[in-house]
Amino acid sequence: MTEKLAALGFSKGLIVETIVSTYDSNGRPNAAPMGVTMENAQQITIKPYITTLTYKNLQQQKCAVINITSNPELYYCTAFKEVNPAGILSQELFEKAETVNAPKLRTADAHIEVSVAKIDADKSERATVHCKVRLIKSPRKLPTVYCRATAATIEAIIHATRVKALCNDENEQEHVKELLRMIENCGDIVNRVAPNSRYSEVMADLNKRIKSWREKVKVYVKTSARLHMGLIDLNGNIGRIFGGLGVGIKYPNVILEAQQAEALCVTGEKIEQVKALAQRFFDFYRIKAKAKIHVKQTIPEHVGLGSGTQLALAVATALAKLFNVKASTAELALAMGRAKRSGIGTTVFEKGGFVVDGGKTVKNNAAVTECFPPPIFHMPFPEKWTFVVAIPNTKKGLSKDAEIAAFNQLPPMSAEKVGEICRLIMLKLLPALVEQDIKSFGEALTQIQIIVGTHFAPAQGGTYSSETTTEGIRLLQKLGVHGVGQSSWGPTFYGLCQNEKEAEVMQEKIRAFLNNGVGGQVFTTKANNKGVTIRVWC
Ligand SMILES: Cc1cc2nc3c(=O)[nH]c(=O)nc-3n(C[C@H](O)[C@H](O)[C@H](O)COP(=O)(O)O)c2cc1C
Structure with a gap:
């Protein structure tokens, strides 16, 4: 058997x-490209992903045929069943x-009939199926020339099977990019x-399919409002200006879904504004x-809950995911014209919680x-502390x-006042937050x-924006x-409970x-300590 396997190009440990x-369990034939390895003269191992039908069939039927071929069309139609008429492999x-x-x-070109001797399936995504060789049939065949297109096409098909499996996994987008x-x-x-040639035809069809999988990817983004609790330095004479404090809250929210399409199309709420935001993103990233x-x-909007930044970042984040733009949330904010002050x-979009920012350079x-x-x-805001938030119908x-x-x-604010705010933050508000001392935190905030x-x-x-x-x-x-406090320019005001x-x-x-x-x-809400929720799926 070893000689026969060697004559077919097998050698110990080599993946072919x-x-x-x-x-399958209904007696329907199935075939799928798989890399296999010769262990010894009698044994070949197959390593199927446990999600494949081949794995299920190997478990149930305990046997298979390993078909030797270098025909890219056979690889293509067995790797992607949907390319076949009616989406199934012909019995013929x-x-x-x-x-x-x-x-x-x-x-x-040749067939190796095998029975399953043992299956090792630990917790990994691929199993190892040890097979015993029963019969090798290799009809004599004229040698064929080597064309690089054969290997390149089969290689592309292998990568495409991974793209199909991973393109809806948010954490695998770098990997998908590399495969592409x-x-x-x-x-x-x-x-x-x-x-x-027949090779370029397979490649063209493959690329069309890959595009359609990626077009189907949908991104869901949910983010929430923030309470702005005050600016720190409205003087700016030591080289930085503004700086501020605030907290993400769980409600109200921006929720949107995005997917690739033939043109820009926005439905639902704030259509014109979202169109403009999306266009800004596309223009910025060309x-x-x-x-x-x-x-x-x-x-x-315009009630002090930071709606503009959340909407802009929700749009930019969804589009960045869809179009594989690698940018940090801070970069996206600047690209979208946010974070001006x-x-x-x-x-809080990115990670929720309570934040103090260090202002802008002057x-x-x-x-x-x-x-x-x-x-x-x-830092995360105490889970129990709850805000009562009111948005009065005033200007x-x-x-x-x-x-x-304005x-x-x-x-400019006097340096003494800025100093007072800084002292309140450093030695009252922040230590109180760390110690979950709501009384001192609240007093510092109010002051x-x-x-x-x-x-x-x-x-x-007035001290606040309306009566x-x-x-x-x-x-x-x-x-x-x-x-x-009043959040930002108001009229939203809140109390901490x-x-x-x-x-x-x-x-x-x-x-x-x-x-x-x-x-x-009026509503009650706790802090959002997680930040944005992003889901990517097909
Ligand atoms: C050349 C080539 C080698 C492949 N090797 C493997 C492999 O070793 N294990 C595996 O699970 N999938 C492998 N694949 C991917 C499967 O063939 C693919 O996921 C197929 O759709 C599974 O079909 P099934 O569900 O009918 O078994 C390979 C694909 C190609 C093109």
């Missing part, structure tokens, strides 16, 4: 490519083997040595705008826009040009809010919440307060 044919391809209950491929590069190289060889985006939920929204008396404000402190907070104008018109709000009073008409916000905050304090039960009581009181006045939304 073959097509393994088996019957097979005839019954002589010594085992398995089919063999009629057009193969290798397939492209194989295509180059085929085009060079065998243009307009990619043709070909995607379908369905926006299921958005965060109310604060890095809080971007950091050059020539202005913040440098192209640098990202680095997070200088980040919206400042945004875009009005926000820029920043430009305000005088910081008053200092920052007083600075912004000329731009927003309702001011009264609502006063009511929350009277009711005994541990800390209060020890737990959900306490927050629910506050929620009812604030709802009654709003219903007696301007109306609005």
